[in-house]
Amino acid sequence: MEENTDINLSSGKVESPSGRDDGDKFNLQRKIFVGNISYRVKQHQLTKHFSQFGTVDYCYVVKDHLKKWSRGIAFVTFQDKKSMTRALQATDEELMLDGRLMRVAPAEESKRVSYSEGANWQTRLPPSLPTQTQDGDTCESDFHCSEQVTLPNVSHLELDACGECAIQRLYDDSLMLIFSFLSVKEHVRVERVCRRWRHLAQKSWNRQHKLQFRHMFKGFIKGLTDSILNSLLQRCGVYLRALDLSASPQLLSDLCADSIGANCPNLTELNVSGASVTDVSLRTIAQACPKLRGFIQERSFYVGDKGLTSLFQGCQSLEHVDVQNNAGIVGDCFHSLPTTVKYLNLDHCTKLSDLGLRKICLRCKHLTELYISHCKSVTDQSLINITQNLKRLKVLHMEGSYSQITSSGLKKIGQLIFLKELSLSQNSAVDDGVLVQCAVGCSNLTNFDISGCYKHVTDLGIQALTRCSDLSYLNISYLSHVSDSCVEALATSGKLQSLVARTCSGITDRGTSAEPEHLDTSRSSVTINMYNLSMPHLKADREIMLRPADSSSEEEEEKEEEGGGQSEPVSLCHQSVMAAGAEITSDNEWDVNELDGFECDDYLIGDDPLEEERWSLS
Structure with missing residues (x-):
């Protein structure tokens, strides 16, 4: 019995003397794995070579599924087990083919078959560790070696192949977790490795809850397109909760809305700023994404009240709406604005009317943040509606010049007792x-910006802000009528932490103690920024600094009055232009006749006087 029966220790099956096993599903008892095959060897050549060990039933050379090239590995199935044993015990000379030494090992069932995908890792036994040979090489691939095999001359390519196959020993759950931490680009590339990785990578998209494209595309031409977006959303759209397209919207068209609507039913936040979204696109998004809570669409040129009406009617859970820089909004869409909205940004919506703001005030009683900067059509009536209906308002931004808003209308802001951030x-x-009304009524103010309001703001208004005990940030830049006294009053009261005072001509070093010798920083953390961050076009004295082009000097006007006639025009190119403080001598006076033949009359106007020497030497 012992002489006529073979027992396979790896599988625990009893085989007949003939070497065949009727229960062998993949003919593993008669199949060997062959590696390090020359890429020029064909299937019939390999079959003929291994026929010296016995009859070969079938020979399969593994090829690349795209280029159809040989991958240098194959599986050879013999007619009986004795032939397989002779092939495994072959010498190096017998395994030489086309100048390369092939390596052989018993074939085993692939891990993809032996371990079911998606099973719990705790219920499975770990696979066998890779076998270390005498030469220190590791033999591991999609198959598993059942006995120790010596690899004498393994090339660098084979080592790479073994190294790549080592990760295949990880469980499916571990691979899926690793894939979920990859970037979007790497996540897509992983799908091209093999079928198993493609299946696991596609399953690992369920951890992708937010998708944005910052720092993903290089340059303006290579950006996000409709086809790329559609391909990504087909993988992870059903799991997404937030989608941001604002980083690369230049190549997107209105077809992106169809992709979002077809693949993203669970979206709660959507940013399509800069994309070519139309009114029809918004209607598609509203019908497919009713769970939206945040919607951002800046710099839109094709969306008006009609499209926003469809969005507001379809998404009744909206809380955050940002449609700034949209010149097509008048305000007719706000009659269907959800009552749950708490944040509304309408900056630079230049056509926004009082009627539109009135609809906002009547529907959104819980609004806490409102931005209407540079909305030039707003009047005092809008401020009355805001202060009477939006009692819970905490943030209000009204930056820019308004031709129809007066100081009496702005005084109504003092009725917003919960206001914490105000920008005028x-x-x-x-x-x-x-300022006095805001300080008295809005006692909870923490941030206040009145930069550029230089016409009517003086020390009296700034000192009134000392009543705001919680004021921590104040910007008084470009105020020419304030002095050191207001700064001293702010410093001695309240919780002021940040004071911005750029180009305030009335404030000196005495008020700010900006000189290092006047500061005592030993017992407090004082940080002083001495950089000049002012903008010349916002300075209060910019009209004084710039001289009109057609104005004449006082001396010329006096000569005209005394002479009773018009003075001769003075050619600017005949005037000596020198640096401040330089003395005119006979050596450095310019010869007027030298410029007569020059075509450009204003060559040296306003330039450095050394240009005379450079021009003469040229």
């Missing part, structure tokens, strides 16, 4: 009375 930058209607 570059608003010419702001005066001391407005």
Whole structure:
């Protein structure tokens, strides 16, 4: 019995003397794995070579599924087990083919078959560790070696192949977790490795809840397209909760809305700023994504009240709406604005009317943040509606110049007792009375910006802000009528932490103690920024600094009055232009006749006087 029966220790099966096993599903008892095959060897050549060990039933050379090239490995199935044993015990000379030494090993069932995909890792036994040969080489691939095999001359390519196959020993759950931490680009590339990785990579998209494209595409031409977006959303769209297209919207068309609607039913946040979205696109998104809570669409040129009406009617759970820089919004869409909206940004919506703001005030009683900067059509009536209906408002931004808003209308802001952040930058209607009313009524203010309101704001209005005990940030840049006294009053009261005072001509070093010798930083963390961050076009004295082009000097006007006639025009190119403080001598006076033949009359106007020497030497 012992002489006529073979027992396979790896599988535990009893085989007949003939070497065949009827229960062998993949003929593993008669199949060997062959590696390090020359890429020029064909299937019939390999079959003929291994026929010296016995009859070969079938020979399969593994090829690349795209280029159809040989991958240098094959599986050879013999007619009986004795032939397989002779092939495994073959010498190096017998395994030489086309100048390469092939390596052989018993074939085993692939891990993809032996371990079911998606099974719990705790219920499975770990696979066998890779076998270390005498030469220190590791033999491991999609198959598993059942006995120790010596690999005498393994090339660098084979080592790479063994190294790549080592990760195949990880469980499916571990691979899926690794794939979920990859970037979007690497996640897609992983799908091209093999079928198993493609299956696991596609399953690992369920961890992708947010998708954005910052720092993904290089240059303006290579960006996100409709086809790329559609391909990605087909993989992870059903799992997405937030989608941001604002980083690369230049190549997207209105077809992107169809992809979003078809693949992203569970979206709660959507940013399509800069994309070519139309009114029809918004209607598609509203029908397919009713769970939206945040919607951002900046710099839109094709969306108006009609498209936003469809969005507001389809998404009744909206809380965050940002449609700034949209010149097509008048305000007719706000009659269907959800009552759940708490954040609304309408900056630079220049056609926004009082009627539109009135609809906002009547529907959104819980609004806490409102941005209407540079909305030039807003009047005092809008401020009355805001203060009477939006009692819970905490943030209000009204930056820019408004031709139909007066100081009496701005004084109504003092009725918003819960207001914490207020910005009235570059608003010419702001005066001391407005600041006093805001300080008295809005006692909870923490951030206040009145930069650029230089016409009517003085020390009286700034000192009134000392009543705001929680004020931590104040911007008084470009205010020419404030002095050191207001800064001293702010420093001695309240919780002011940040004071911005750029180009304030009335504030000196005495008020700010900006000189290092006047500062005592030993017991407090004082940080002083001495960089000049001011903007010349916002300075209050910019009209004084710039001289009109057609104005004449006082001396010329006096000569005209005394002479009673018009003075002769003075050619600017005949005037001596020198640096401040330089003395005119006979050596450095310019010869007027030298410029007579020069075509450009204003060559040296306003340039450095050394240009005379450079021009003469040229």
